Structures are given as structure tokens and as C-alpha cells.
Amino acid sequence: MELKFYIESGIIESFVLGLASEAEVEELQHMRRLYPELNTEVEFVERRLERAAFDEPVLPPVEIRDRILQKIRWDHNNGGHFGDNNSNYTFINIQPKDGDHITVHRWWKIFFIIFFIMSKVFLFLAIFYYLKYRQSQEQQHSNLLHPRYQQEQVQSRVL
Incomplete structure (x- = not known):
């Protein structure tokens, strides 16, 4: 009866999600050594959470993609700098339009x-x-x- 209560307590889900405290992890590892059935239950919870993550994915907003692409966009009018005018000088310049080669500063x-x-x-x-x-x-x-x-x-x- 103690094992069923332990399984229903939610500690296995916390462990699989990485939310369990160190004491809870040690307790679960000890219980897994005592009760091998817990290993099966941990694997079942892992598969269930994985299935839920792939069946119902949450897509990020479209604005985030645009902001990320804007930050990493190569700005040819900016003198070889990334993004805004306040960025640091780059020593390695990637010039894809000239044949995908990398140039290095002469120093x-x-x-x-x-x-x-x-x-x-x-x-x-x-x-x-x-x-x-x-x-x-x-x-x-x-x-x-x-x-x-x-x-x-x-x-x-x-x-």
C-alpha cells in the first residue's frame, strides 16, 4: 500500500521534470532500489510526458522569430557590424555572396x-x-x- 501512495504522490513526475529537491531524488533512488516496479513507473511517466509534449506543442509567437532574425541579420550598410551601430568590431567576417569563405583580420x-x-x-x-x-x-x-x-x-x- 505504501508503494501505491508513493506513486500517486507526484514525486515521480517531479523527478522526471527535474523539479524534485535533492532529498526527494535521494529518497526516490532509495525506493527504486527497494521496489524495482518504480523503475517501470518512472519510464511510463517519461513516455507519457514525452507524448504530451509532442502531441500538443506550443509554438512561439511569430514576432520572436522576426526579432531573432533581425538581431543576427548581416547589415552590409553598417560597415561589417552585426545588428545595431553600437556593436563591437568583428575580426572574422563571413561573406557568403563571394563563395562562402571566411576572411580574418590581417593582424x-x-x-x-x-x-x-x-x-x-x-x-x-x-x-x-x-x-x-x-x-x-x-x-x-x-x-x-x-x-x-x-x-x-x-x-x-x-x-
Whole structure:
């Protein structure tokens, strides 16, 4: 009887709609572990709400579409700005009438070229110094293994 009362309480609908509090969600999860029938009921409520949403959709007013399109409309008379005259300068201009290509402000091009060149220089330097370090380590290691060097080390310890 407790399960039927719990199902009729509306907590499942609140959970499915995302309106349940954290305590209610934890309680429902606990009840779902105790009563597997609740999983079926949750799925049923989800399907019922989905069907209701698709069967009776509410269309937005036509004015909203016009306002949105007006805000995103490309204004050629405005010097490449979107919407009103107070908008910020755009760095990327999309010009669909010239073949659907994007142009980038020339300072960005210069920045990317400098960045590319600097990254190659740093890569070269990293490889160069890595090889120098490895060479010095190998040389030091070979000196340690050389018998003459070992004798010098023994003699210096004796003195």
C-alpha cells in the first residue's frame, strides 16, 4: 500500500521534470532500489510526458522569430557590424555572396605566422638541447667506464 501512495504522490513526475529537491531524488533512488516496479513507473511517466509534449506543442509567437532574425541579420550598410551601430568590431567576417569563405583580420594573420615560426624555433631548440644533454650524459658515462679513468679515481682517493 505504501508503494501505491508513493506513486500517486507526484514525486515521480517531479523527478522526471527535474523539479524534485535533492532529498526527494535521494529518497526516490532509495525506493527504486527497494521496489524495482518504480523503475517501470518512472519510464511510463517519461513516455507519457514525452507524448504530451509532442502531441500538443506550443509554438512561439511569430514576432520572436522576426526579432531573432533581425538581431543576427548581416547589415552590409553598417560597415561589417552585426545588428545595431553600437556593436563591437568583428575580426572574422563571413561573406557568403563571394563563395562562402571566411576572411580574418590581417593582424590575426600576422600573429598566427609569428606564433607558428616561434613554435618551430622552440621545437628546434628543445631538440638541440636535448641531444646536447644526452651527448654529455653519454660522454660522462663512457668516462666512468673507461679503465684509465677508474685508475685515476682510485689513485686520487688514496692520496
